[in-house]
Amino acid sequence: MTAPREPVDLAKAYRLLNHGPTVLVSAAADGRRNLMAAAWAMPLDFAPPKVAVVLDKATYTRRLIEASGEFVLQVPVRAQLDLVDALGNVSGTDEEALGGRDKFDAFGLATFAGSATGAPLLEGCAAWLECRLLPEPPIQQRYDLFLGEVIAAQADPRVFSAGRWHFDGHDDLRTLHHVAGGHFIVDGEAVDARPLAPRPR
Amino acid sequence: MTAPREPVDLAKAYRLLNHGPTVLVSAAADGRRNLMAAAWAMPLDFAPPKVAVVLDKATYTRRLIEASGEFVLQVPVRAQLDLVDALGNVSGTDEEALGGRDKFDAFGLATFAGSATGAPLLEGCAAWLECRLLPEPPIQQRYDLFLGEVIAAQADPRVFSAGRWHFDGHDDLRTLHHVAGGHFIVDGEAVDARPLAPRPR
Structure with a gap:
């Protein structure tokens, strides 16, 4: 059984990342695919909505993004805690750890197709942002x-709808929200600011 | 009475931002100073630790950073909720709203001096990262x-010590963690991932 998913208005897609969650980055090129964690x-x-993400030169996902010019940022959830950490600790190039399989097969992960890119979208996440790479070779290298520009977005309406998480x-x-070494902080309470005016003169 | 502050080892300074909090950006130049919210x-x-932050062309803080080549990212806390929202809604150039004062004076904010930059550090935050701008004019403009490179960091040891938030x-x-329009998510529970190995072949 797959969880519900609904398109997110691109004008509100930034709100899927605005609260600073750790993401999973997926990409595919030339019949290969990968998935990595990125805080x-x-x-x-x-x-148009744009995103920035740091991808170490050693990562396989980076190579797939450079080859395909596209990627997906997905926002994983507490039920995927152990998986997120594991995906951040093993490289898609580690044939020994993965038994010659890709990460999806090695961890038994279900995916679905996006509407705008060829990168795989991981089931069970709370949100997905399909992105087209905005090539900027100097800052990629340095x-x-x-x-990337977000060209399609979806979310699980049980926890995100009308531009708000609930x-x-x-x-x-x-x-x-990853801190370090497999230690994470989970979203807590939602709060709303009250208007605060400057002091009278 | 000021809250406790302790230096943070630069090798662990990234952990002050790794969980994606909304920050306040401060800067000073030519006898002027400002403070803005940035998610x-x-x-x-x-x-060396580095950071990235998006600063709209309309912001006064950006001008001060371009003039001084330095800035501070501070991590505000729930007790400052209304202030953080207010700092994000009024510009340091809005003389009418601020009554001709700077934001610090208009909101009655206490600051202290950093150890590595001339930008003001706001009291009552949980962490402070003093940064030297790494000039990259094309991406600043585009x-x-x-x-920035983080050249000094401090935190309130009641909630951050030994490289962990508590x-x-x-x-x-x-x-x-700002979502939109003064609506925020506060840090929740801390959780630790358990090792997850790929499936056996």
Whole structure:
């Protein structure tokens, strides 16, 4: 059984990343595919929506993105905690650890096709942003920094709808924020600021 | 009474931002100073530690950073919720709203001096990262994206020590994650991943 998914208005797609969750980056090229964890991702613009993500030179996903010019950022959830950590600890190039399989097969992961890219989307996440690479070779080389334009977005309507996250009653679908070494902070309470005016003169 | 502050080892400074909190960006130049909210900030490297932050062309803080070549990212907390939202909604150039004062004076904010830059550090935050701008004019212009090297870092040891956040018992010091329009998610539970191996062949 697959979880529900609904398209997200591109004008609100930045809100899927605005709260700073750890993401999974997927890509495919030449019949190969991969999926890695990345804590260093953020929105970069509203309209058209853009994102930035740091991809180490050693990663296989980076090579697939450079070859295909596209990638998906997906927002994993608490129920995937162990998987997210494992995906960040084994490389798609580690044939011994993966038994010659790709990460999807080695970890038994179900995927579905996106609407705008050829990269695989992982089932069970809370949100998916399909992106077209905005090539900026100098900063890719110098800082491992990759920019993309979001061309399609989806979310699980149980926890994201009308431009807002709403996790109450869905603790397993709260998103993850990596600190270090497999230690994460889960989304907590939602709060709303009250207007605060400057002091009178 | 000022809250406790302790230096953070630069090798672990990325962990102050790794969980994706909304930050306040401060800068000073030519006798002027400012402070703005930014949800789009992330670590960019471990050693030396680097950060990336998006600063709209309309912001006064950006001008001060371009003039001084330095800035501070500070991590505000739940007790500062209304202030963070207000700092994101009024520009340092809005003389009418601020009554001709700078934002610090207009909102009655206490600051302290950093150890490595001339930018003001806001009291009451959970962490502070003093940064030297890494000038990259093309991406500053094209994407409003600013990169910096972290040259000094501090944190409130009640909630960050030995490279880990520990918010239990300090709900007012939990960090904030902006979604949109003054709506934030506060840090929740801390969880640790268990090892997950690929399936046997």
